[in-house]
Amino acid sequence: MSLSPDTAARRFKVLVVDDEPTLRLGFSYALAEHDTETAAGGREALIRIGEQDFDVVILDLRMPDIDGLQVIEMLRRQDNPLPVVLCSAALTPSSALRAITGNVVDFLLKPVRPAELRGVIEHVLNPGEDVLSQALAKARAGNLNQAIQHLEGAADPCARTTVWTSVLRAIRLGGLEGEAAAFAKLEREGLDQLAFRAEG
Numbered sequence: 001m002s003l004s005p006d007t008a009a010r011r012f013k014v015l016v017v018d019d020e021p022t023l024r025l026g027f028s029y030a031l032a033e034h035d036t037e038t039a040a041g042g043r044e045a046l047i048r049i050g051e052q053d054f055d056v057v058i059l060d061l062r063m064p065d066i067d068g069l070q071v072i073e074m075l076r077r078q079d080n081p082l083p084v085v086l087c088s089a090a091l092t093p094s095s096a097l098r099a100i101t102g103n104v105v106d107f108l109l110k111p112v113r114p115a116e117l118r119g120v121i122e123h124v125l126n127p128g129e130d131v132l133s134q135a136l137a138k139a140r141a142g143n144l145n146q147a148i149q150h151l152e153g154a155a156d157p158c159a160r161t162t163v164w165t166s167v168l169r170a171i172r173l174g175g176l177e178g179e180a181a182a183f184a185k186l187e188r189e190g191l192d193q194l195a196f197r198a199e200g
Contacts (some may be wrong), residue, residue: 042066061088093186
């Protein structure tokens, strides 16, 4: 996907996937400035993604038919790089690790404020120039080494930058050792630092 310089003014095509009808309605309302469609589960989401192009997916983690992690894994097996924001009240170190290894580095923790929902769309599709935004854009594209190099170049790293650096370094180790190290860091340092937060 190539983004023009005026992406800030663009309407993006967003797919909201959640089995809770009130959340689908609320998220659609909050994202009224974009072309937003909804799906009630993972199976319906995969069908819609196969039928039309979306710019980004807001994806619930726990759903009764196919859960969010399975949706991500199916997309990546099909070499589909569609950006995904994983949204959950029950994110665990294990689920975060599986998502990150599927090039999903954007998380929202429920309950989600409308400003966070709108902000994460811009964060993913029109990343800022700050070190963390640029590094996560590289990780989202599957360029783990470039993401780490970018983070390591931060002159004055914030807490989120430090956590992301340690987690991505551990994942880069690969194999069971890397997974165990990343899991330990996620468990110790908490998942809050991974989640997107709207400024202000």
